[in-house]
Amino acid sequence: MSHAALQAAWWQRLEKLHQRAEGASGLACAARCTARCCPHAAMATQPPAYTVSHVMIMLPFEMDYILAKTALDPARLRKISVEIAPGLVHEIGFANVATPCPFLTADFRCGAYRFRPLDCRSFPLTPVFGMDGALDFRLTTTCPSLDTFAHAYQEQLKTVWRDLLPHLSMAYREVYNQL
Numbered sequence: 001m002s003h004a005a006l007q008a009a010w011w012q013r014l015e016k017l018h019q020r021a022e023g024a025s026g027l028a029c030a031a032r033c034t035a036r037c038c039p040h041a042a043m044a045t046q047p048p049a050y051t052v053s054h055v056m057i058m059l060p061f062e063m064d065y066i067l068a069k070t071a072l073d074p075a076r077l078r079k080i081s082v083e084i085a086p087g088l089v090h091e092i093g094f095a096n097v098a099t100p101c102p103f104l105t106a107d108f109r110c111g112a113y114r115f116r117p118l119d120c121r122s123f124p125l126t127p128v129f130g131m132d133g134a135l136d137f138r139l140t141t142t143c144p145s146l147d148t149f150a151h152a153y154q155e156q157l158k159t160v161w162r163d164l165l166p167h168l169s170m171a172y173r174e175v176y177n178q179l
């Protein structure tokens, strides 16, 4: 499949999965930690109870998709090259505690909320890929909203990730685990 055809297929997939990964999460983010799971340098000055670190890793072509929907300067996102399909290397966007997400606003809101990555929609549920590429999940126990995180929403997210698995290369799964 050509690069253009692969991108078109991924954008179509992203449109659908972003719709599916919405719902009543039960998370009380603004009330409990004002979205401090989003990487931000200011976290270092917050009390320990609030220093929840969210590493956000985008799906193949998700960075291109979100950048097309927002006005963000592409240079502001961190990127890593990954073989997303046989012989096709593409840049994946990511952010971690050392590199604040450029979509995070000064008042700790997501500036790309409508188009935010699946990884952000899933947190504190996080996919884990085994050595054989198998998909499992874990909950980030430092999230202060874990007690209200809706079980039905978690199951909904797991289904989205499971449906996505055949489209994620082994190289992507390895990079996801490592970042």
Ligand code: SF4
Pocket: 027, 028, 029, 030, 032, 033, 034, 035, 036, 037, 038, 052, 123, 124, 142, 143, 144, 145, 146
């Ligand atoms: S998901 Fe949890 S850690 Fe992240 S902003 Fe919401 S309450 Fe905070």
Ligand code: SF4
Pocket: 037, 038, 039, 054, 056, 095, 101, 102, 103, 104, 105, 109, 110, 111, 112, 113, 116, 117, 120
């Ligand atoms: S895209 Fe939005 S929700 Fe995701 S890490 Fe950035 S600011 Fe947070």
